[in-house]
Amino acid sequence: MKTVLITFVFALLGTGLYAQKGMKIGIHGGLPLDEFQDQLSLVAGVDLGYRWGLSEIIDLGVMVGFVNGFPEKYDRDLFAEDLPNIQFMPLAASIRFWTSNSFSIGGDVGQAIGINDGNDGGLYYRPTIAYLMGAQTEVNISYTGIELDGATWSTLTLGVLYTFDF
Numbered sequence: 001m002k003t004v005l006i007t008f009v010f011a012l013l014g015t016g017l018y019a020q021k022g023m024k025i026g027i028h029g030g031l032p033l034d035e036f037q038d039q040l041s042l043v044a045g046v047d048l049g050y051r052w053g054l055s056e057i058i059d060l061g062v063m064v065g066f067v068n069g070f071p072e073k074y075d076r077d078l079f080a081e082d083l084p085n086i087q088f089m090p091l092a093a094s095i096r097f098w099t100s101n102s103f104s105i106g107g108d109v110g111q112a113i114g115i116n117d118g119n120d121g122g123l124y125y126r127p128t129i130a131y132l133m134g135a136q137t138e139v140n141i142s143y144t145g146i147e148l149d150g151a152t153w154s155t156l157t158l159g160v161l162y163t164f165d166f
Contacts, residue, residue, distance in 0.1 A: 022061070024049045028142065028159030032069060035151050039083055040069040043144075043155045051094055059096040063108055065089065066115075067144070069153075086153075087115035088146060090124045102132045112146045112153075123147040136163040 026047040032040040049063030067090065071083035092110025099105060107127040114121035123146065130140035138161045146153035 022051045022053070022059075023164045024051060024061075024063070024161055025164070026140075026159050026161035028140075028157040030144075030155050030157030033154040033156060036069065036086070036153055036155075039072055040086065041072045042070045043157065044068055044070070045157070047090075047159075047161070049094060051096065057098045059094070059098070059104075059106075061094040063090070063092050063094050063110075067112070069155075084116055086119060088112040088119070088121060088124070088153075089115055090126075090146075092124055092126070096128075096130070104128075104130045104132070104138075106130075107142075120149060121146070122149070122153075130161070136165065137161070138163075 024047070027045070028047070029042065029044040032043055045065055045067035047063050047065040049061055049065075051059040051061030053059050067088045069086035071085060073083075090108070090110060090112045092108035094106065094108045096104045096106035105128070107125060109126075110124050112121045112124035124144075125146075126142050126144045128140050128142040130138045132138045140159045140161060142157050142159065144153070144155045144157060
C-alpha cells in the first residue's frame with residue numbers, strides 16, 4: 001500500500017512539473033514539543049510540492065517531504081543512551097488561503113510514512129502561516145502533528161519556501 005501511494009504522488013508531481021506553474025521546494029527546522037521533547041533536540045525537513053491557483057485567494061496542491069528528528073544525547077552519571085533519529089516521509093494535500101497579497105494561511109493533510117525501524121507513521125497535519133517576501137520566496141511558521149500509535153509527534157517549525165515558475 002505504501003509503494004502504491006508513493007508512486008501515485010510522484011506521478012502526480014511529475015505530471016504537474018511540465019503542465020502547470022507552481023512547483024515549490026522548501027526547508028524547515030524547529031523544536032519538538034510535548035511527548036518527544038525529551039527524545040529529540042531538533043527537527044529539520046525538506047518539502048517538494050506543487051500548487052495550482054484555483055482563484056486569486058485559494059491555492060490547492062500536493063506535497064511530499066522528509067522530516068528528521070535529531071536525538072537528544074543523555075548523559076546521566078555513568079549512563080549514556082544513544083537514541084535513534086526519528087524520520088518520516090509525509091505525503092499530503094495542501095491548501096492555502098491568501099488573506100492579502102503577502103499573507104497566507106492554510107495547511108497540509110495526509111499520511112506520514114515512518115522510515116526508521118519501529119516507526120509505522122500516521123495521520124499527518126501541518127497548519128501554516130506564511131509571509132511572501134518576494135515574488136517567489138516565502139517565510140512560514142508551522143505546527144506539525146503526526147498521530148502515531150499511542151503518541152503524537154508535534155513540532156513548531158520555521159521554514160523558507162521557494163516557488164519555481166515554469
